[in-house]
Amino acid sequence: MNDLSRSLRELPELSPPAGGWARLSQRLDARQGRRRRARWAGGLALAASLLLALPQLPLLRPSASDPAPSRAPARSAVVASLMQQSQALEQELATLKSETGVWNGALASNAASLQRDVALLDLQLSDLAFEPQADQAAAQTLWRHRVRLLEQLVSAHAAPTLTTTTAGLGSDASEAEVLEL
Amino acid sequence: MDKDSKAATGFAQPLEAEWLDRARAGDRAAQALIYRRYERAVYTLLRRMVDCADTAADLLQDSFLDAYARIHQFRGESPFGYWLRAVAASRALMHLRGQRRFLELFAPEAEVERVPSFDVHQLDLERALAVLPPLPRAVLWLYHVEGYTHAEIAAMNGKTESFSKSQLARAHQKLRELLGVGEPSPATRATPHTPASPPPAAMAVATEY
Numbered sequence: 001m002n003d004l005s006r007s008l009r010e011l012p013e014l015s016p017p018a019g020g021w022a023r024l025s026q027r028l029d030a031r032q033g034r035r036r037r038a039r040w041a042g043g044l045a046l047a048a049s050l051l052l053a054l055p056q057l058p059l060l061r062p063s064a065s066d067p068a069p070s071r072a073p074a075r076s077a078v079v080a081s082l083m084q085q086s087q088a089l090e091q092e093l094a095t096l097k098s099e100t101g102v103w104n105g106a107l108a109s110n111a112a113s114l115q116r117d118v119a120l121l122d123l124q125l126s127d128l129a130f131e132p133q134a135d136q137a138a139a140q141t142l143w144r145h146r147v148r149l150l151e152q153l154v155s156a157h158a159a160p161t162l163t164t165t166t167a168g169l170g171s172d173a174s175e176a177e178v179l180e181l
Numbered sequence: 182m183d184k185d186s187k188a189a190t191g192f193a194q195p196l197e198a199e200w201l202d203r204a205r206a207g208d209r210a211a212q213a214l215i216y217r218r219y220e221r222a223v224y225t226l227l228r229r230m231v232d233c234a235d236t237a238a239d240l241l242q243d244s245f246l247d248a249y250a251r252i253h254q255f256r257g258e259s260p261f262g263y264w265l266r267a268v269a270a271s272r273a274l275m276h277l278r279g280q281r282r283f284l285e286l287f288a289p290e291a292e293v294e295r296v297p298s299f300d301v302h303q304l305d306l307e308r309a310l311a312v313l314p315p316l317p318r319a320v321l322w323l324y325h326v327e328g329y330t331h332a333e334i335a336a337m338n339g340k341t342e343s344f345s346k347s348q349l350a351r352a353h354q355k356l357r358e359l360l361g362v363g364e365p366s367p368a369t370r371a372t373p374h375t376p377a378s379p380p381p382a383a384m385a386v387a388t389e390y
Contacts (some may be wrong), residue, residue, distance in 0.1 A: 004356070005325040007306055013191065016224035017238050021216050024242050025209065028249065032207075091251050 039126070042119030079136065082143035089150035096157035111156045114149055121146045191222025192262035201261060205252050216245055219262055223269045226327070230273040230319040232311055240276060244269040267337075270323060274337050277315050309359040317352035324349055 125142050196215065203211035223244055228237040248268045255264050310318060323329040324345075329337075331345040338344065 004353075008310075008322065008326045011229075011307060011310075013221050013225045014228045016220050016241055017234075020220055020238070020241060021213055024216060024245055025213070027242065027246060028209070028212065031246070087253060091254060094250060 038119070039122065043123045043126075045116060045119055045123075076136065079139050079143055082140065082147055085147045086143060086150060089147065089154055093150065093154050093157060096154065107156055111153060114153045114156065118146060118149050118153070121149065191219055191225075192266045193260060194218055194222075194262055196261040201252075201255075201257075204249065212245075212249055215261075219265055220245075222262065223265065226266060226269055226322070227273050229310065229322045229326070230270070231276060231315065232313075232318060236276065240269070240272050244272045247272060266327065270327070270329075271337050273319060277319055278338070280315065306360070309356055312359065313352055313355050317348045317355065320345055320348040321352035321356075 121142055125139070125146070196218070200211045200214055204215055220241065224237060224241050227240045227244070228234065231237055231240065244265075248265050251268070255261060310321075313321065320334055323334050323337075324331070331342045331349070334345040335342045
């Protein structure tokens, strides 16, 4: 027992089953496909919402309260920072989603609504990316909105009323909604 | 056991920056290279922690999916393998936590009775590990082999240090019973962070994960 650490380390490495990379590659492809479909769905949703909710668009434009960058390089840095924040939040959200299987209907509805808003913003951002003379201030505002929405989504998923997948399969599971993981 | 033996586990293998950058960009060839370089190390860790070949194979897949989804979070403050190890260990612990409703994790008496006719002096460590309850075994491996501290193990479990210590004590007690050895003396008891352990920076990153 005194040499337990050494003895344990001397145990041989174990070989995983063959074909692991092929399986993983397929799952990576599937995930990439889901993301593409989600972008298309977001695009369609935006197109529909533009027809119905044009008056709300000014809300997504730069406002007087948003800091106006003075030089182009500085503006790009701000956008880059917002993009990093957005990516970090996406990862945090993915982690929370993987740990969360069941929650109540109100939270699920709120999260779905926030997710739709994020999809709308994504389409606007992708449109902006194709504009040669893209307005950096507009990009900044859109990315700032995206970060705020993701923060709300993370908060929704981290709400104390959530139960984990395994812990939530009890008697109250019938009253809860099962989310897509 | 020294650094060479740690390298043999595979987590200490270096990863060239170019491959890392390509993997971050979603390059499938780079992702394949990383998988092949570390799959044995990750699988061994998972297999030792969950002691079920099929589950370990599934967790291997999930761990790499997690790692590729979060690879932009790797800041290069420690070798990539140690970061990947933290991802995989967290996956395994999450799995074990999920199983707690269905498994009797802390039933050493029942487990001991599983090998009544066995001569414990001939029982090798491999077989002893196989009959340890899941969570104590996982903590034992993380502490003794991977060099994590109680604080780090507790953080990965979302528990206190006393939780990690109690699980390790259970594992020690069970091993003593199975291997027929006495209480290790404080002076000679194995400690984490031997030369085979990753550098402090790696530990810090593991804790952040």
